[in-house]
Amino acid sequence: MRLFLLTWLSACLVLPVAAQAKENSAARTAAPVHKVAARHVTAAPTPKPAARHVTAADNHTQAASVARAKRAARASSALHRKQATAQAATRNVGAQVATRAMDLVGTPYRFGGTSPKNGLDCSGLVNYVYRDVHNVKLPRTSRELAQLKGPKVARSDLKAGDLVFFKTGQRSGIDHVAIYLGNDRFVHAPRSGESVRVDHLSKPYWTKRFASAKRVLPQPTTLAAEADPVVDKPRAKRTRKS
Secondary structure, eight states, X not given: OHHHHHHHHHHHHHHHHHHHXXXXXXXXXXXXXXXXXXXXXXXXXXXXXXXOOOOHHHHHHHHHHHHHHHHHHHHHHHHHHHHHHHHHHHHHHXXXXXXXXXXXXXXXXXXTOEETTTEEOHHHHHHHHHHHHHOOOOOSSHHHHHTSSSOBOOGGGOOTTOEEEEOOSSSSSOOEEEEEEETTEEEEOOSTTOBOEEEETTSHHHHHHXXXXXXXXXXXXXXXXXXXXXXXXXXXXXXXXX
């Protein structure tokens, strides 16, 4: 009986120790495996965008496009300068005519008169001013001036130096001419017993009798055709000499 109790106590003490030792051994064996597995887990590489290959042909095409744009800009700028110069020149000659006509305000009217010294009639005033300022020889009478070749001008488009024609009723058809000054004003030699003076188109008398207007000064030309178009000419292929 004593032997049985000793054997049972020994078993109770040895078995838990053996089980604990077995568990510790198993834990030590498994740990390196996890560490090794963790070392081998790496982040997936990020794909890099494909590099664009810029060739010599691409560079040549871009350079040619830039050169065309620069040539077009220069041609457009030159065209605008020419048009502005032409328009300014026309405004200047018209202003010169208007200024010279204003200098003659107060000159006595004289039927058939052609000079400030002896007096002026309406067409004589126009002839004298244009001849004196620009050496332009015009027809002698108001009716002939109305038939002169040149662009007709709407009343809303009148500029200084334009000729304005009236039908006053003294004779059939156009029988009076004046020089437009701007701002709805014109200068003219009205009738016997009066002098060269400035009047307004907006006055009922002249509005009712206004017939037409004409421009005899040089006009700004359309310069678009004068500008050399930007054309890309094909380049001849170069051949290598052998």
